[in-house]
Amino acid sequence: MTRPVSIKNVAERAKVSVGTVSNFLNRPEALSPATRERVREAVEALGFVRNESARHLRAGRSRTVGLVVLDIANPFFTDVARGVEDAASEAGLSVIFCNSDGDPAKEGRYLEILAEQRVRGVLIVPADGDHERIGALRDRGVPVVLLDRRAARSGQCSVSVGDVGGGRMAVEHLLGLGHSRVAFVGSGEARQVADRLRGAQDAVVATGPGGAALKVIETPTLNVAGGRSAGLELAATPRSGRPTAVFCVNDLVALGVLQALTQEGIDVPGDVAIVGYDDIDFASAAAVPLSSVRQPRQQLGRAGAQLLVEEAEDPDHRHRRVVFSPELVVRASSAPAARRRRQVASSAI
Amino acid sequence: MTRPVSIKNVAERAKVSVGTVSNFLNRPEALSPATRERVREAVEALGFVRNESARHLRAGRSRTVGLVVLDIANPFFTDVARGVEDAASEAGLSVIFCNSDGDPAKEGRYLEILAEQRVRGVLIVPADGDHERIGALRDRGVPVVLLDRRAARSGQCSVSVGDVGGGRMAVEHLLGLGHSRVAFVGSGEARQVADRLRGAQDAVVATGPGGAALKVIETPTLNVAGGRSAGLELAATPRSGRPTAVFCVNDLVALGVLQALTQEGIDVPGDVAIVGYDDIDFASAAAVPLSSVRQPRQQLGRAGAQLLVEEAEDPDHRHRRVVFSPELVVRASSAPAARRRRQVASSAI
């Protein structure tokens, strides 16, 4: 409850000037051993802790970066966050972690706060298409790196994972198993969703006229609950018209769909095959281990933070767009070809 | 890339003094409409954003709080974080989110950073028993609220969930199903672990001499991977001596145990029943839906943040220890009594 200790108190106690204490903190080798020891003792005795705000005020730039994600409860984003955190702390930066909930208004408020904090830069998984606030930050000279989203123009860095390719990969896998009625489950404005859907459509279109068909099922939210409601909708569809394979926009949704189908007595993968997206740790622990499109989550975060640091330090930095490749992991939720073919035949009778 | 805009630039443009601009920002009603409009225009035109550091330097207190958790990848903690965030933003505070990974050194570094930032207060799920750093923070007058851990002395606030009771509840449930060889899976210094174990022991001891026995299986880490390794160890035990019921210190570990057992051909709950802890969303989506001890996660965080705010604002604040009660949620992973009894009988032959 005592008044906070400032550099001045330390200086008085050590009988040196404040400048010397500052040197002790930042360039200790510049002091004579005797002085250094006196200052060290004073710092110790008083329990002095630097005031980062004052430091930052003088320096004009802070030592923190902001990270804004869509959903802190989604393990995908916590893994990304961990990658960001690791890379940031290697660069001596701390991270302010913000959760936009996919709400542009909330996102805007957080960006405002980050701007007031004069963060060194911002990593963001944007909520939607309208980024005037992000633009405003950039205009103010704050580096912004887009995560999990490819930058539209070359005006900024981005790190993403090929979502179109991931979607195509997932659906090609399902088509390869003999499925011809496929559903895409997902919703929202986010580019990730649109891209995965596009990839799925590409794969279906490639089967030519009279080939496979893709049905889109909207979910209220992109979490387990949302998936559950989509699963119930699916279960309520008469079997004859029901898709035999489902590609879900992320694993949370896939888990929800799986739960609902199982609960309604629909066999996975016997009646309906499922492929998710992200390959979160829980995907393999599901009731029926989930096939999924794996993304390099930590690397995504790490690479983003590195680009951000580079942009902040290097004056003639060139913006880059890093794109990782997703990878399909096949598990029990998408049936092996042999079994599937048999089933198609019998249902054709 | 232009120089950042300060209150001074705004003042020049609006042809007023800096004091007036400050008033505009903090007490707009004190200005005459004409002046207010002029300043508003200048702020707008220059894209002025307050410098929070300068503000804070002058004010002596910041508008952020720190939150330190053990494992950001554990959904339990993300749910807690969400509760904290909600309550904090209602109080106009932002949250700096830190992940100690259960490592006291990393925890110490984060506390140091938070101290340098002069946060308004700290919410922490401490990594271990040695809290000198936390004490140092408190001595400096920074409110600290312990989360998920009961404060030892009355010198600080804490919000926790009765872990002893939770552990007892889980094991009593298993004993009630007829199990007599029970294992506890977990490890680490954290009080949560010790308390849940103690509760489990209490329940076992209550069965009297010649009653049930509790075996402790250590895991390398408290996540899915750790659980998997414990599960393999369990599977390698000869059936005759193998516990028929397992109480896991958290759901991640339980999911890992479940995976390993299933993979090794051991039926859950037929051969081994499992109860987890936390009741994270994924517990019910597991291969065998997991029985678990539910904790009010968001409320935990929310209540903690509220206590913190109260302690920071109210000079004659009395420390409080809030304790929530856990709740047992029974699912398929712990067999119903009827089935279990049959099985015990048959294995006794």
Place this chain on the structure above:
DNA sequence: CTGCTGGGGTGGATCGTTTCAGCCTTCTGG
């Protein structure tokens, strides 16, 4: 007309740190 009130505004001190010009000593080489 005078004195008073109070709304509206000013300008400088202040917060804690860093930075930098400059001062004093001591040392070195010629």
Place this chain on the structure above:
DNA sequence: CCAGAAGGCTGAAACGATCCACCCCAGCAG
């Protein structure tokens, strides 16, 4: 013995916002 350099330290300016004592003037009562 002296000029100059180098090392070690000092003290004040600056960062951007807030706060506060104070000033100015219009309006009003006496």
